[in-house]
Amino acid sequence: FALLACRSSSDFVTRPWASDGSLAGTVLLVDAGVYSASSTPAVTAVGTRAFFFVSASSNLQLWSSDGTTGGTSLVADLPGISSVSQLVASGALLYFNAGGNLWVSDGTAAGTHAIRSLSGKFAPLAPQGLVFVGGFNQLWATDGADAGLLASLPIDGDLSSTGDRVWFGSSAKLWATDGTAPGTRQVYGPTAANAANFAVGGDGRAYFSASDS
Numbered sequence: 001f002a003l004l005a006c007r008s009s010s011d012f013v014t015r016p017w018a019s020d021g022s023l024a025g026t027v028l029l030v031d032a033g034v035y036s037a038s039s040t041p042a043v044t045a046v047g048t049r050a051f052f053f054v055s056a057s058s059n060l061q062l063w064s065s066d067g068t069t070g071g072t073s074l075v076a077d078l079p080g081i082s083s084v085s086q087l088v089a090s091g092a093l094l095y096f097n098a099g100g101n102l103w104v105s106d107g108t109a110a111g112t113h114a115i116r117s118l119s120g121k122f123a124p125l126a127p128q129g130l131v132f133v134g135g136f137n138q139l140w141a142t143d144g145a146d147a148g149l150l151a152s153l154p155i156d157g158d159l160s161s162t163g164d165r166v167w168f169g170s171s172a173k174l175w176a177t178d179g180t181a182p183g184t185r186q187v188y189g190p191t192a193a194n195a196a197n198f199a200v201g202g203d204g205r206a207y208f209s210a211s212d213s
Contacts, residue, residue: 002018002019002020002021003016003017003018003029003043003045003050003052003065003067004016004017004018004019004043005017005034005036005042005043005052013033014033014034014036014042015028015029015030015031015032015033015034016028016029016030016032016034016043016052016063016065016072017029018065018067018068020067027068027069028069029065029067029068029069029072030054030063030069030072032054032055032063033054033055034052034053034054034055035052035053035054035055035060035083035084037083037085040084040085040086040087041087044087044088044089044094045089046064046089046092046093046094046107047089047091047092048066049064049065049066049107050064050065050066050067051063051064051075051087051094051105051107052064052065053084054074056077058082059077059078059079059080059081059082060078060081060082060083060084060098061074061075061076061077061078062074062075062076062078062105062112063075064107075105075107075108075109075112076105076109076112078098078112080099081098081099083098084096084097084098084103085097085098086120086122088122088123088124088130089124090124090125090126090127090128090129090130090144091126091127091128091129092106092107092128093105093106093128093130093144094106094107095122095124095130095144097118097120097122098114100117100118101114101115101116101117101118102114102115102116102117102118102122102130102132102134102142102147103115104130104142104144106144111144115142115144115147116134116140116147117134117135118132118133118134119132119133119134119135119136120133121133121155121158121159122159123158123159123160123161123166124161125141125161125164125165125166125177125178125179126163126164128143128144129141129142129143129144129179130142130144131150131159131161131166131177131179132159133155133159134147137152137153137154137155138151138152139151139152139153139155139168139177139184141177141179141180143179148181149181150177150179150180150181150184151177151181151184153170153171153175154170154171155168155169155170156168156169156170156171156172156194156195157169157194157195160195160197160198160208161198162198162199162200162206163200164178165177165178165206166179167195167198167206167208168195169194169195169210170186173186173188174186174187174188174195174208174210175187176206194209194210194211195208195209195210197209
């Protein structure tokens with residue numbers, strides 16, 4: 001199914017709809033306003049479900065749906081949270097930035113909580129983890145429950161995921177991590193500034209672009 005956030009021309013409220021591509025199979029899931037921002041997707045797919053945020057009176061609520069009205073429900077109320085950003089799926093988990101903290105949800109109220117403070121950079125790590133920068137020059141990893149410090153070093157630019165590895169630059173050197181401290185290491189010594197556009201080829205190698213000066 002496709003879950004869409006459509007804005008009404010009568011009251012200008014964006015509501016969640018689902019469609020199987022037919023008129024009969026296109027339904028309003030819940031009569032509530034969906035939160036959206038210019039840099040934040042209104043709907044994020046996680047496995048076979050879709051997550052979205054609803055703007056309540058003074059805060060946001062996290063909802064999930066399987067594409068049916070009966071399978072659409074409130075996951076958790078988020079007191080004090082009025083905006084979110086950087087939504088990303090990793091395995092069966094949804095991660096997002098709210099109030100400068102990294103949050104996670106497994107689709108249940110008990111499984112929706114803040115993990116720790118966040119600087120703004122993160123990337124998914126298979127099977128359902130996340131590598132993120134928290135604090136000054138600190139690289140962390142989480143499995144959705146606990147977070148562990150991987151290394152303290154400057155991070156150049158963004159983090160890039162290629163499945164079970166997250167790649168990044170540090171002092172113009174190329175680094176990679178598997179989500180463990182021993183597995184966080186420099187992989188290329190010569191200058192590799194602005195490393196980006198990572199992809200894994202059929203041979204299992206990581207390919208990327210970088211500047212050598």
